[in-house]
Amino acid sequence: MIDKLKNKIFWIIQISLTSIIIGVIALYSILSYKDSINSATIMMDRLTGDDGKNHERPQEMIEVAGIYKFSINNNFKIFRETQETSDEIKNYALTACKGNSESGIIEKYVYKVRKLGSNEINVTLMENESLVLNIKLKIIFSVSIGIIAIITIYILAKKVSKTIVKPVEETLERQKQFISDASHELKTPLAVIEANSEVLEDKVGKNKWITYIENEIQSMNKLVNELLLLAKMEDKTFNNYKKFDLSKEVKMIISVFESMAYEKQIKLITNIQDNIEFTGDKEDMKHILSTLIDNGIKHTPKEKKIVVELSKEKSEIKMQVKNEGEPIPKEEQSKIFERFYRVDKARNRDEKRYGLGLAIAKQTVEKYNGTIEVNCKDGITNFIVKIVD
Numbered sequence: 001m002i003d004k005l006k007n008k009i010f011w012i013i014q015i016s017l018t019s020i021i022i023g024v025i026a027l028y029s030i031l032s033y034k035d036s037i038n039s040a041t042i043m044m045d046r047l048t049g050d051d052g053k054n055h056e057r058p059q060e061m062i063e064v065a066g067i068y069k070f071s072i073n074n075n076f077k078i079f080r081e082t083q084e085t086s087d088e089i090k091n092y093a094l095t096a097c098k099g100n101s102e103s104g105i106i107e108k109y110v111y112k113v114r115k116l117g118s119n120e121i122n123v124t125l126m127e128n129e130s131l132v133l134n135i136k137l138k139i140i141f142s143v144s145i146g147i148i149a150i151i152t153i154y155i156l157a158k159k160v161s162k163t164i165v166k167p168v169e170e171t172l173e174r175q176k177q178f179i180s181d182a183s184h185e186l187k188t189p190l191a192v193i194e195a196n197s198e199v200l201e202d203k204v205g206k207n208k209w210i211t212y213i214e215n216e217i218q219s220m221n222k223l224v225n226e227l228l229l230l231a232k233m234e235d236k237t238f239n240n241y242k243k244f245d246l247s248k249e250v251k252m253i254i255s256v257f258e259s260m261a262y263e264k265q266i267k268l269i270t271n272i273q274d275n276i277e278f279t280g281d282k283e284d285m286k287h288i289l290s291t292l293i294d295n296g297i298k299h300t301p302k303e304k305k306i307v308v309e310l311s312k313e314k315s316e317i318k319m320q321v322k323n324e325g326e327p328i329p330k331e332e333q334s335k336i337f338e339r340f341y342r343v344d345k346a347r348n349r350d351e352k353r354y355g356l357g358l359a360i361a362k363q364t365v366e367k368y369n370g371t372i373e374v375n376c377k378d379g380i381t382n383f384i385v386k387i388v389d
Contacts, residue, residue: 002169010161017153025146029139036135037103040110044126066127072097074119093123108132186224193217226356229287246278246285246317250310253289260297267305276312278389284364288372289319291357292383296323299381312389319385327376336374337362 047067070093071080078090089109096104096111103112108129114122197213204210254270261268278285289308296306304324311318328336339359365372370387 006161006165010157013157025142041112068125070123072121240281243279247276257293265302269307271309273311288361291361292321300325317387322382
């Protein structure tokens with residue numbers, strides 16, 4: 001969670017400031033380009049004696065070294081020019097004439113296009129290699145500065161995101177330590193209460209009060225174990241990864257729930273691809289699948305079915321647990337993986353469910369860089385786990 005928050009802050013800073021820098025560079029380059037072109041076209045007009053005040057009357061063709069003027073008709077045919085020019089320069093003039101811009105650069109020439117009358121277009125080309133080079137250097141310089149700025153922002157964004165997240169990280173670390181310590185501390189009094197309730201039952205016999213105590217002890221033991229497992233999931237330094245037959249493990253997990261499904265008159269259907277090997281912790285896979293199957297059984301009415309599937313395509317392992325029953329409301333589907341969140345709070349309280357199972361399952365899946373999601377369609381709720389081995 002901390003890494004996600006850190007990355008989110010980093011990308012917000014990086015994208016925001018990078019966008020501003022790119023915008024400034026683009027604006028500077030465009031304004032610089034237009035200013036240079038505008039200055040060059042003014043110089044052309046002065047050198048050729050073209051004041052541009054009368055666009056209807058053809059301008060006199062004044063021959064100036066390095067400046068070439070062409071008159072082109074609507075069919076893009078040159079019918080007048082100041083001096084003999086190469087085919088290359090003529091092609092530049094035609095290209096400028098066909099473009100949408102009134103001025104610009106083609107190779108080492110600055111051009112200006114002006115419409116004269118209804119059937120004549122005037123194109124002026126001025127050879128100005130130094131101006132073109134100067135514009136290119138300005139753009140290269142501004143882009144280089146931009147790249148340096150973006151790299152600097154990258155380094156600073158990394159440091160800033162770490163600084164911003166550090167207090168949150170410390171708070172979560174203290175919270176995790178508290179959960180772990182409190183859970184361990186609770187185990188001892190729970191064990192004492194359980195032992196005393198057994199002694200009391202031996203002396204006075206079974207009664208509803210002792211049954212209540214035992215039920216609550218089981219409930220608290222389940223909560224404590226889930227909290228300890230949650231703390232373990234957050235410990236990134238601990239792992240017990242080994243290569244094992246996942247297909248065989250899944251079949252064993254399913255067999256544990258067969259009696260529970262039978263008692264509730266639920267049909268448990270399996271579709272397990274054989275010989276799927278996986279490198280990881282067996283207990284992690286056991287917890288993920290057990291949580292999903294247990295959840296499915298709890299929410300499946302009598303005489304309905306649950307389908308458990310395991311498959312592998314290329315390097316992606318896919319586990320699915322589908323059950324018939326009431327769908328999860330769409331607005332709740334993104335929340336059911338949050339800690340202590342329960343869709344039906346009253347029923348879950350009666351069943352001693354604390355909203356940690358799916359949260360732990362999600363965190364376990366994410367430990368393997370996998371995904372877990374749920375979708376409901378046509379009366380089927382489908383939990384899908386995808387992990388790349």
